[in-house]
Amino acid sequence: MMKVPTLVLFSILATTAFEARSDIYQVVSTNGSIILTNIHRTDRNLVRVARERPVLARAPNFIQPTRKLPRRAPRKAPRYALIVAQAAFEYDLPAELLHAVITTESNYDPLALSPKGAAGLMQLMPDTAKDLGVHDVFDPAANVRGGARYLKRMMKMFDNNLSLALAAYNAGPGAVLAYGSVIPPYPETQRYVPSVLGHYQRLQADAKRPR
Secondary structure, three states: OOOOOEEEEEEOOOOOOEEEEEEEEEOOOOOOEEEEEEEEEEEOOOOEEEEOOOOOOOOOOOEEEOOOOOOOOOHHHHHHHHHHHHHHOOOOOOHHHHHHHHHOOOOOOOEEEEOOOEOOOEEOHHHHHHOOOOOOOOOOOEEEHHHHHHHHHHHHHOOOOHHHHHHHHHHOHHHHHOOOOOOOOOOHHHHHHHHHHHHHHHHHHHHHHOO
């Protein structure tokens, strides 16, 4: 019978013989065990299996990268529940979907501002906000209402295909159309769509749970 290699996950302190990394490396030991570590050891033949992107510190002016999210919605979510519910009703969208987008976009930070200029809870770009009639992108009610309106527009444009609508929300409808109505091969968009869908499915499941 073939012996199945054992997977071992460990972390050790860096010494002079080790270099600390945030990447994940794999090495196969002499007994066939597969070892994963975030320590790069120069005397071993390691294979990088995952690369962790650098974490950017939050700047004092609230500029922060978007799309880097927690697994679950933060406790700030109830603060905006009424705003989200009103926007969801007005544009005939599931409230859980809007919460999923907000979680992915800004993690419920109404002052979030991306390096590209996307702002507020639903990260509206300046031109998009202007087109939607949102005069103050940092006003939670105006931002969520504008974001819901834009998402509804994307849903109509792509025949209620949620994945394509979310891709268009992130990368722009022109990018989706340019690639033949598929999710564009942009790394951010490729991460963004599954992230929103994952939050959406979880929130739907939570809503169905008995209270």
